[in-house]
Every structure is written in C-alpha cells, then in structure tokens.
Amino acid sequence: MANSIWKNYPQLGEQLDLTTNFIHKMVKINNLEISSMIVNLTSEGKMLRPAFFLLFSEFGEDRPKDSELIPLAASLEILHVATLVHDDVIDDSPLRRSQPTIHTKYGRRNAIYAGDYLFTLYFELISKHLQSNTDILKNALSMKKILIGELDQMLIDFNVEATTEMYFKEISGKTAELFGLSAQMGAIVSGANQEVIERCKNIGHDIGMAFQIIDDILDFSSTSQTGKPVHEDLKNGVYSLPYILGLEDKNHHLIEILSKNHLTADDDQKATAIVVDNGYLNQAKDIAREFTDRAVIEIEKLPKKRSQEVLKNVVKRLINRIK
Amino acid sequence: MANSIWKNYPQLGEQLDLTTNFIHKMVKINNLEISSMIVNLTSEGKMLRPAFFLLFSEFGEDRPKDSELIPLAASLEILHVATLVHDDVIDDSPLRRSQPTIHTKYGRRNAIYAGDYLFTLYFELISKHLQSNTDILKNALSMKKILIGELDQMLIDFNVEATTEMYFKEISGKTAELFGLSAQMGAIVSGANQEVIERCKNIGHDIGMAFQIIDDILDFSSTSQTGKPVHEDLKNGVYSLPYILGLEDKNHHLIEILSKNHLTADDDQKATAIVVDNGYLNQAKDIAREFTDRAVIEIEKLPKKRSQEVLKNVVKRLINRIK
Numbered sequence: 001m002a003n004s005i006w007k008n009y010p011q012l013g014e015q016l017d018l019t020t021n022f023i024h025k026m027v028k029i030n031n032l033e034i035s036s037m038i039v040n041l042t043s044e045g046k047m048l049r050p051a052f053f054l055l056f057s058e059f060g061e062d063r064p065k066d067s068e069l070i071p072l073a074a075s076l077e078i079l080h081v082a083t084l085v086h087d088d089v090i091d092d093s094p095l096r097r098s099q100p101t102i103h104t105k106y107g108r109r110n111a112i113y114a115g116d117y118l119f120t121l122y123f124e125l126i127s128k129h130l131q132s133n134t135d136i137l138k139n140a141l142s143m144k145k146i147l148i149g150e151l152d153q154m155l156i157d158f159n160v161e162a163t164t165e166m167y168f169k170e171i172s173g174k175t176a177e178l179f180g181l182s183a184q185m186g187a188i189v190s191g192a193n194q195e196v197i198e199r200c201k202n203i204g205h206d207i208g209m210a211f212q213i214i215d216d217i218l219d220f221s222s223t224s225q226t227g228k229p230v231h232e233d234l235k236n237g238v239y240s241l242p243y244i245l246g247l248e249d250k251n252h253h254l255i256e257i258l259s260k261n262h263l264t265a266d267d268d269q270k271a272t273a274i275v276v277d278n279g280y281l282n283q284a285k286d287i288a289r290e291f292t293d294r295a296v297i298e299i300e301k302l303p304k305k306r307s308q309e310v311l312k313n314v315v316k317r318l319i320n321r322i323k
Numbered sequence: 324m325a326n327s328i329w330k331n332y333p334q335l336g337e338q339l340d341l342t343t344n345f346i347h348k349m350v351k352i353n354n355l356e357i358s359s360m361i362v363n364l365t366s367e368g369k370m371l372r373p374a375f376f377l378l379f380s381e382f383g384e385d386r387p388k389d390s391e392l393i394p395l396a397a398s399l400e401i402l403h404v405a406t407l408v409h410d411d412v413i414d415d416s417p418l419r420r421s422q423p424t425i426h427t428k429y430g431r432r433n434a435i436y437a438g439d440y441l442f443t444l445y446f447e448l449i450s451k452h453l454q455s456n457t458d459i460l461k462n463a464l465s466m467k468k469i470l471i472g473e474l475d476q477m478l479i480d481f482n483v484e485a486t487t488e489m490y491f492k493e494i495s496g497k498t499a500e501l502f503g504l505s506a507q508m509g510a511i512v513s514g515a516n517q518e519v520i521e522r523c524k525n526i527g528h529d530i531g532m533a534f535q536i537i538d539d540i541l542d543f544s545s546t547s548q549t550g551k552p553v554h555e556d557l558k559n560g561v562y563s564l565p566y567i568l569g570l571e572d573k574n575h576h577l578i579e580i581l582s583k584n585h586l587t588a589d590d591d592q593k594a595t596a597i598v599v600d601n602g603y604l605n606q607a608k609d610i611a612r613e614f615t616d617r618a619v620i621e622i623e624k625l626p627k628k629r630s631q632e633v634l635k636n637v638v639k640r641l642i643n644r645i646k
Binding site: 028029031034086089090108109110112113114115116117119120123127147148150151 | 351352354357409412413431432433435436437438439440442443446450470471473474
C-alpha cells in the first residue's frame with residue numbers, strides 16, 4: 001500500500017502501488033535475502049520521485065497509458081534507492097527506514113553490488129522505455145550530474161570557507177537534479193510543449209532544493225526521532241545550510257569550533273547554540289521558503305489540470321514541516 | 324602509450340591509444356584529484372576488453388570506422404574500471420597497479436561515487452553509440468548479469484560445500500561475461516552474421532573463464548610479485564578453484580582447516596600444501612587449459628582475418644603464464 005501521505009489522492013496511490021509491484025517484479029536475483037531487502041527498501045518510502053513524475057505527466061496533451069508510465073516511474077525510484085544503498089555504506093548508517101541497512105546485515109560488498117545492480121536496472125528501464133526519443137534519454141542520463149555533484153562535495157567537506165553557493169551547487173546535484181528530472185520526464189512523455197517542459201523541470205528542481213534544505217533543518221533540530229545520532233554529519237565535516245550560513249557570515253566562534261580536529265559533544269552543543277542564537281537557523285528556513293514559494297508561483301502557471309492542486313498541497317505540506 | 328603486451332601489433336596499439344585519449348576526454352569532473360586518479364587507472368591497464376572488442380570487430384563484412392569503434396572500446400574499459408574501483412573498496416585493497424587506490428587516498432565515499440560515475444559514463448556511451456540497434460543495447464546491458472553474479476557469490480563465500488559448478492557460475496558473472504560482451508559487441512558492430520556473432524561471444528567467454536582461473540592460480544602461487552598479501556581471499560572465505568577442487572573432492576583435512584573461524588598463517592600453509600600435494604593445483608591448470616584449447620579451436624573457425632592470428636597468440640601467451 002502506498003505511503004499514507006498520498007491517502008487523499010487515491011488514483012495516484014493506486015499508480016504508486018502498481019509502481020511498487022513493478023519494481024518487485026524487476027528485482028530478480030537468486031540471492032533471496034538481498035532481493036527481499038531491496039524489495040523492502042522500495043516498499044516503504046514516500047515514493048516522492050515516481051509521484052512527481054506521475055503528477056507532472058498530466059501537463060501534456062497526450063498522457064500515456066499507465067502501462068507506459070509505470071516502468072518509468074519505477075526507474076526513478078530504483079535510481080533513488082541505488083543512491084540510498086550506496087549512501088548508507090558511505091555513512092556507515094546502521095538503519096534506514098527503521099530496518100538494518102544492507103551493509104549492516106550482509107556486508108559492504110553486497111551493499112555496493114546491490115547499489116550497482118539497481119543502477120543497472122535503472123538504465124535498462126530507461127533504455128527500453130525511452131528508446132524512441134533520444135532527447136529524454138539524454139536527460140535521463142543526467143544522473144551523471146548527480147554523481148559529479150557528489151564528487152565535487154569533497155571540495156566543501158571540512159572546509160570552513162564553504163559558501164552558500166557551494167552548498168547550493170552540491171545539493172542541486174545530490175537531490176534537486178533527480179526531482180527536476182522526474183518532473184521533466186513526466187512533462188516530456190505526456191507531450192507537453194517546450195515551455196511547459198522547462199517550467200516543470202524548474203519546479204521539480206526548486207522542490208528538490210527545498211526538500212534537501214528542509215531535511216537538513218529537521219536533521220539539525222531533531223534529537224532522536226530519525227534514529228540518527230545528532231549532528232553526525234558535522235563530525236564528518238559535512239556542513240548543512242545553517243552552519244554554512246554561519247561560516248559565510250564569518251562567525252569567528254563557529255569557525256573556531258569547526259576548525260578543530262575532533263569535535264566533542266560540548267563543541268557540538270556550542271556550535272548548535274551559535275547557529276540558533278545568531279539566527280542562522282531561521283535564515284535557512286527562510287531560504288527553504290523562498291524555494292517553495294517560487295515553486296508554487298510556477299505551478300500556478302501550468303495548464304489547469306487536477307494535479308496542479310495536488311502539487312501545491314504537497315509543497316505546502318513540505319514547508320510546513322519546519323514551521 | 325599502449326601496454327607493452329601489444330607491442331607486436333602496432334595498429335591495435337594505436338587504436339588503444341586513441342581509446343585511452345577518448346576516455347580521458349570523457350572524464351570531466353571538477354574534482355581534479357579524483358579525475359586524475361581515474362585517468363591513471365585507465366592508462367596503465369592492459370586494455371584487454373577494448374583490445375578484444377577491436378580484434379573481434381574484424382570478423383564482420385562491414386567494419387566501422389575508428390571514430391565509431393573507439394567510443395565503444397572506451398565504454399568497455401570504463402565499465403571494467405568502474406568494477407575495479409568498487410572491488411578495491413570492497414576488498415579494502417591499498418594498491419592497484421602499484422598506485423594507492425582511490426578509497427585509500429580520498430576515502431570510501433569518493434571511491435564509491437567515482438565507480439558510480441564511471442558506470443554512468445558507460446551507459447551514456449553505449450546509449451549514444453548503440454541506439455540504432457536495440458539488440459546490441461540489450462546485450463550491453465548484460466552487465467546486469469555481472470552484478471547478479473557478484474551478488475550470488477555470497478552463496479559460496481565461507482561455504483565448504485562449494486562446488487566447481489558454483490565457482491564457474493560465479494567467475495562467469497564476475498569476469499567472463501564482460502569478455503564475452505566485448506567480443507560479441509565487436510562482431511555485431513562489424514555486421515557479422517548470427518553464427519559468427521555467437522561464436523565470438525563464446526570465444527570471448529572462454530577466454531574470460533581461462534583468464535580468471537589463471538589469475539586465481541597466479542594469486543595462489545605468487546608470494547609477493549603482485550603486492551598482495553598471500554591468500555588474503557582464503558581468510559575472507561573466498562575460495563579459488565584449487566581450493567574448490569579439494570573441497571569438491573571431500574578432502575577432509577582441507578575441509579577441517581577451512582571450517583575454522585579464524586585461519587592462522589600455519590593453517591594457510593597447511594591448506595596450500597594439501598592443494599599442491601593432492602594435485603588440485605594441477606587440476607586447476609588443466610581446466611584453464613581446456614578453456615583456452617576450446618577458444619583456439621573456435622578462433623580457427625572464424626573468417627580468415629588478420630586478427631585471427633593475433634587472438635591465437637594472445638590466448639597462447641595467456642595460458643603460458645601458468646606453465
């Protein structure tokens with residue numbers, strides 16, 4: 001059953017269930033344990049990327065049948081899960097969606113290959129279902145940008161001279177590109193005109209930017225809801241927007257703390273206080289809101305279809321998480 | 324400059340140099356350190372897969388121009404290097420081709436993403452250069468089999484009931500599939516007929532099987548030439564053919580040793596003696612020879628082209644490594 005966030009949209013929920021089933025049929029490896037872990041990972045998420053793809057596929061003149069849409073919706077979730085599996089190895093995360101991660105149960109080896117396998121499934125699906133249109137295929141391959149973004153992130157890790165510009169570039173690659181691709185692909189397969197396609201891509205990208213900033217803010221503010229140790233990223237030299245705003249503001253206390261070789265729990269607490277007391281956290285919230293505001297304005301310019309309202313509601317609910 | 328193993332084949336050497344240059348132009352990431360490590364990795368190998376692709380592309384009626392062949396030759400090496408980068412993370416190998424591995428210098432994170440990035444480049448190249456022919460594309464996607472093979476390997480790790488059948492299946496996925504694909508892709512793009520295509524694929528696959536078995540045997544026999552600690556695989560529960568032959572023979576002493584939780588240097592030595600004294604090592608050599616013998620017989624059935632002789636020489640040199 002589709003995630004409860006889609007409960008008010010039964011048609012979309014049904015399409016997402018079809019997408020989940022399709023993914024399960026695609027994952028065919030003899031290794032049943034790993035196979036079932038992949039199936040779990042693709043069953044319990046919010047399926048945001050397939051959902052956006054499906055919603056944006058209403059804006060063209062010629063919406064394809066479900067049988068054509070579902071494999072592409074599935075491919076976007078598969079690509080997302082591929083990156084999650086590798087991210088968990090990289091961060092050595094013990095849990096994902098309250099379940100042990102693949103590398104925790106079956107070792108790094110199987111987790112890395114499972115991610116690689118999912119990448120391959122993604123390419124197989126898009127090559128098969130987008131073959132007639134090389135333009136879309138080229139865009140679908142834009143996942144390369146995602147990885148280039150990840151590789152460039154090294155440039156800002158442990159860098160107390162990191163700027164918001166560097167941060168935006170990084171989260172664009174890490175998150176927003178795939179949201180933009182999902183929206184754009186939906187518009188393209190439904191035969192939308194070039195202006196609408198471009199608008200959909202930008203809306204998807206803005207939502208993705210907001211999504212990542214909000215995720216960072218929630219991570220910053222949460223204590224234990226997510227099951228992650230607090231501010232683990234900080235210790236690994238990965239600075240999220242609230243910190244970056246402090247660094248860019250040349251806040252000496254913050255720079256001093258983050259320049260240390262090993263951060264203690266006390267350092268972490270002090271850095272948190274600086275970020276809150278100097279308004280960097282609120283600035284980060286305002287920036288997230290700018291992205292969702294712009295997305296809403298652009299959504300309103302799209303053709304009048306039912307999914308226009310759905311999208312606006314989804315975006316509002318997203319930004320309300322950090323109210 | 325192409326690896327010295329190709330010094331007697333100047334035309335092939337030249338094509339391989341073009342392939343290396345092409346790869347270097349493809350690798351475009353802002354992160355210059357990682358970019359240069361990838362470039363190094365793709366400059367210093369034997370380029371066996373591109374070489375086989377180029378050699379087999381002589382057997383059709385209609386050999387494409389270099390400008391069409393080079394991107395595909397490059398894609399095969401890029402795919403190979405992608406798997407090497409991930410394998411090194413998995414095995415935590417400090418060195419590759421006498422250079423520090425990417426994860427050693429820049430961490431697991433960058434190594435995993437660098438591998439992912441190379442996978443993407445591979446798909447980009449084959450989608451672009453094979454788009455007109457969906458059959459080849461489907462075959463090129465057979466790299467999925469490689470990963471399924473890797474994931475299935477878990478079934479034989481630390482398994483003292485592993486059989487040669489399981490081992491052959493595993494190295495088929497791990498190594499021989501990509502050799503088979505390289506040969507087959509060469510035949511297909513040159514317009515060979517179905518019988519020749521099938522033969523090329525099988526030859527490539529046989530060479531790949533022999534290559535992996537020989538590699539395992541050299542690993543077993545070498546002490547320090549390769550720079551790897553001896554029999555590291557054994558400690559990790561990864562059994563190569565000489566051991567598998569002993570296990571399948573139900574050699575009690577060997578089973579007893581490999582069933583231990585932690586292998587000491589003494590255990591390693593005893594296991595080695597068992598494998599040598601009972602003729603398992605020689606049996607493994609014979610099996611490698613069966614694969615190269617069959618490859619040579621099949622190569623002789625191919626159309627009479629210059630690369631027929633080259634291929635026979637390459638295969639002979641391969642098997643002579645374990646004489």
